[in-house]
Amino acid sequence: MQWDVFCQVIDNFGDIGVCWRLARDLSARGHTVRLWVDDPSALTWMAPEVDWTPSGAYPQGRGHDGIVVHPWAQAADAAAVPEPGDVVIEAFGCNPPDPFLARMAARAEPPRWINLEYLSAEDYVARSHRLRSPVWSGPASGLTKHFFYPGFTPDTGGLLREPGLIDRQDALRLDAVRRQAVLGQLGVAHQPGERVASVFCYGTAPLGTWLSALAGSPAEPTHVVLTQGHAQQLGSSWRAQWEATQGPLPTHLRLSVVPPLSQPGYDDLLACCDLNLVRGEDSAVRALWAGRPHVWQIYEQDDGVHADKLDAFTARWTADWPASLQASVRAWWQAWNRLGPWPDALPAWPDATGWARASLSSRDRLRTQTDLVTQLIAFVTGSG
Structure with missing residues (x-):
């Protein structure tokens, strides 16, 4: 046709x-x-x-x-x-x-x-x-x-969800050697023992607040991969301010910027990261299929209806999760969308028995549709 x-x-x-x-x-x-x-x-x-x-x-x-x-x-x-x-x-x-x-x-x-x-x-x-x-x-x-x-x-x-997508994502997610190679091709020099997060966000995201929290957590080496646009701009501004007031970034926090990615390239990045911060509709759905923990920044609307949309999705996505995990993930999502205060503690990631497992369970339930x-x-x- x-x-x-x-x-x-x-x-x-x-x-x-x-x-x-x-x-x-x-x-x-x-x-x-x-x-x-x-x-x-x-x-x-x-x-x-x-x-x-x-x-x-x-x-x-x-x-x-x-x-x-x-x-x-x-x-x-x-x-x-x-x-x-x-x-x-x-x-x-x-x-x-x-x-x-x-x-x-x-x-x-x-x-x-x-x-x-x-x-x-x-x-x-x-x-x-x-x-x-x-x-x-x-x-x-x-x-x-x-x-x-x-x-x-x-x-x-x-x-x-194109045929074969989840099988391809899982093959990459479960292959540490291939993940390392794909990240390297993107210019992300991942180091052993370092967790990796991608950020694709709007200009209103409280990225600086999160980066400051990571900078204050030396026990958790983290590599934050910033996409082109708002994420890169917010990350660069935060880094300049940090270096002007605090000196060099702590060695346990590293920032990389990736070039604009094709859709298949972005899908690969999502599968390679332990956490994905995404925005809007397209990247949010791709984050679901990647099976990784994610934080969604919904498109903000002047009349505030985006808050109800976020609540509705949170309720469906986390329906079968333990109550404590539901509450902690919801608190982070609310804070990331400027709909609530920044939580005292964020959900652990990567955590094979917690958020990561729950995300895979929700993904597998959704793939039956x-x-x-x-x-x-x-x-x-x-x-x-």
Whole structure:
């Protein structure tokens, strides 16, 4: 089948990250995908195989089998918009341009139209999943879109999880020699006895508070791997302040900065680290599949609804955990999201009998759910 996936990049990488993973998974299963995006700049590092080449009035991004990246403006140009494919996905309610919608409505057999929604663990997701929304006016009049909600329960759309992902992650997680080699390829000179944490965060994360706590814990040698962007900036600012007031960093705390990573490269980093601090939707889901302890910084919203979303996910993810571990992990998550005070003590990591084991247990419970792409294909073909 031919899929048209529409993506508008708002202010971070989660939207294009989710859409690119979706496109990759569909193409790996034999489908063809046109990805329509208004700002493809993140693909230069997220998908370095894609190369923009001239093609008439609009360039096309090629280089990944089964996927062609198109500029959003082409779909808004009535003279240049192509015939829609079999399925149209608007990611996160981004509203495809009117000329494309008009071409959809003009087809003898209109494409299936899906609004792929944001991820949440809240109860409304199951109630809203697969609901139909007829269009009564405008260029798409007469068409019907359906809401498709990712989620964490069998009555939702599931999560992006390409075939074989967890086996690949586990193989890396359990192979200390290979982990060392992968970290080395990323420029992280891991030392024996040193625990490793990755940080991918927004600019509001209290990274300095955590780094100061690590600096004061000489019994726990730690290597913190900072990703490009906010994590690097916050880490550099904290280090400069520390060195100006305290002198050189203590030898038990080391900081590294990794270059912008492709999606497979970032997945490898998550599998190699003992703890992953992640943000938004895409990296949070990948942290779940890595099976490592993680801390999630949710996207902060002005009306405060992100607090309820965080609570809902925490309750589902830690449902079977010991009460004391639940409380300590929740306290850290609340503090990391500026929703509570910094806890006096953080959960131990790595700890094969505690947080690490509980994270694997929750991951394995979640992997029994049918993945999002399998459910999408079944839905649009009428086989599920």
